[in-house]
Amino acid sequence: MEPISNCTEAVTSVFVKLLQNETKNGHLDQFVKGLGRMFYIIDPSDTTFKDQVPNFYRNAWPYFLLFILIENLVLYLDKKPTFRLNDGLTSLSHGLVQECGRLIFRGAESYAYVYLYENFRIVELRWDQASTWYLAAVGVDFCYYWVHRACHEVHILWAQHQVHHSSEEFNLAVGLRQSLLQGWCGFIFYLPLAFAIPPTHFLTHQQFNLLYQFWIHTKAVKTLGPLEFFFNTPQHHRVHHGANIWCLDKNYGGVLIIWDRIFGTFAEERKNEEIVYGLVFNQPSFNILHLQTFYTAYVLQRFREMNCWRHKLAAIFYGPSWQPGRPRLGVDEDKFKVVPRQKYDVKLPLWCNIYLLVHFCIVVYGFQELASRHLVLNPVTVLAFVIYIIASLTSIGLLFDNAPYACIMELFRCMVLVTALQKLEFKDVDNGVLVGCEALFVLSGLFWLLQSVKVLQIKEI
Ligand SMILES: [Zn+2]
Numbered sequence: 508m509e510p511i512s513n514c515t516e517a518v519t520s521v522f523v524k525l526l527q528n529e530t531k532n533g534h535l536d537q538f539v540k541g542l543g544r545m546f547y548i549i550d551p552s553d554t555t556f557k558d559q560v561p562n563f564y565r566n567a568w569p570y571f572l573l574f575i576l577i578e579n580l581v582l583y584l585d586k587k588p589t590f591r592l593n594d595g596l597t598s599l600s601h602g603l604v605q606e607c608g609r610l611i612f613r614g615a616e617s618y619a620y621v622y623l624y625e626n627f628r629i630v631e632l633r634w635d636q637a638s639t640w641y642l643a644a645v646g647v648d649f650c651y652y653w654v655h656r657a658c659h660e661v662h663i664l665w666a667q668h669q670v671h672h673s674s675e676e677f678n679l680a681v682g683l684r685q686s687l688l689q690g691w692c693g694f695i696f697y698l699p700l701a702f703a704i705p706p707t708h709f710l711t712h713q714q715f716n717l718l719y720q721f722w723i724h725t726k727a728v729k730t731l732g733p734l735e736f737f738f739n740t741p742q743h744h745r746v747h748h749g750a751n752i753w754c755l756d757k758n759y760g761g762v763l764i765i766w767d768r769i770f771g772t773f774a775e776e777r778k779n780e781e782i783v784y785g786l787v788f789n790q791p792s793f794n795i796l797h798l799q800t801f802y803t804a805y806v807l808q809r810f811r812e813m814n815c816w817r818h819k820l821a822a823i824f825y826g827p828s829w830q831p832g833r834p835r836l837g838v839d840e841d842k843f844k845v846v847p848r849q850k851y852d853v854k855l856p857l858w859c860n861i862y863l864l865v866h867f868c869i870v871v872y873g874f875q876e877l878a879s880r881h882l883v884l885n886p887v888t889v890l891a892f893v894i895y896i897i898a899s900l901t902s903i904g905l906l907f908d909n910a911p912y913a914c915i916m917e918l919f920r921c922m923v924l925v926t927a928l929q930k931l932e933f934k935d936v937d938n939g940v941l942v943g944c945e946a947l948f949v950l951s952g953l954f955w956l957l958q959s960v961k962v963l964q965i966k967e968i
């Protein structure tokens with residue numbers, strides 16, 4: 508019993524300290540509002556904007572981490588399996604990759620929406636009226652249902668969305684596992700809203716819709732009673748992430764589950780059937796670059812394999828299970844029957860996991876620095892930093908896989924980092940941090956040099 512109570516005390520004291528800090532700084536109100544936004548419990552008058560929309564999603568990362576901590580505490584107390592470092596950091600890495608995409612694209616996928624609204628809107632809804640806020644909330648959620656459904660029913664869109672389904676776990680971190688190009692998959696589906704809903708409302712609710720979808724990725728919440736009828740909940744979303752045949756193409760809703768009930772895609776969780784999470788054909792990899800891209804390569808391969816143009820187009824735009832001579836979404840007889848299976852895992856020594864966790868935290872720190880100043884940097888510099896972040900996360904994933912050339916890639920990454928820290932000027936960054944990072948990367952580089960020439964080797968356990 509003792510470790511459990513110690514753990515509870517530690518987490519409670521962190522939570523209490525956080526609250527005390529927020530109260531002292533007069534930020535308790537902000538904290539509670541931020542918490543409310545995670546569940547779409549929001550005062551419209553607080554979140555109605557004429558011109559600029561705050562970045563609610565990026566500002567929610569502390570809540571994401573706090574929720575992940577609480578989820579693991581609940582699972583631990585319940586004696587259920589908790590966060591696996593390799594799978595969990597892979598999920599968080601995909602979340603960072605998506606944030607990197609946002610820094611590069613700078614909301615360009617929404618330009619068509621703004622253009623349509625400014626030139627072709629057919630009604631003039633007042634931006635400062637609560638009814639516009641509510642209409643936008645429902646409108647965005649309705650369109651999200653169709654975006655999400657298309658992402659499962661159109662092969663080339665699934666090539667991106669499958670990233671979100673690529674974990675064999677079902678936990679809050681999976682809620683952050685997204686494709687770099689996910690935003691581009693859906694923008695067309697939201698365009699009908701541009702004939703009425705002001706862009707600021709659209710951008711605000713798109714973020715709230717996404718924030719709501721974070722907390723439904725958990726096994727820690729069993730059922731929410733009558734709320735299950737109207738809202739998308741952990742119970743409904745568990746079905747959506749299942750690879751079992753009865754789970755496929757079900758429960759697409761974002762906030763409301765009623766769209767699935769109306770359009771015939773709803774499935775109830777089955778009490779006596781274990782849900783197998785992940786892709787039907789699981790990828791044994793923690794390499795984020797591979798997980799982000801392998802399916803697009805597969806779609807192109809399918810395109811080349813078809814011998815007439817009708818089939819080639821079908822290979823791109825029909826469902827992932829489509830076969831020539833079959834209906835658009837394929838038939839169940841052709842689908843692979845997934846049964847409970849062993850999860851992909853590579854057991855590394857403790858020191859290696861600590862190394863990877865520390866370097867992951869440094870990448871997160873680097874991302875934060877980039878995100879806070881990307882608007883004043885030139886686009887080439889932003890792109891270079893983004894490439895560094897994606898390469899670093901890929902290297903971390905390869906080490907989690909214990910892939911044959913991972914240590915050489917990590918050595919190369921450390922050398923590039925040391926060179927960059929010496930040659931580039933990092934204004935506004937604390938000198939102590941820079942020196943500390945340089946020393947860590949020099950030591951890490953030396954270590955991986957010894958690994959690369961086989962003086963040392965990682966032994967899986
Ligand atoms: Zn999905």
Ligand SMILES: [Zn+2]
Binds near residue numbers: 671682748
């Ligand atoms: Zn999901």
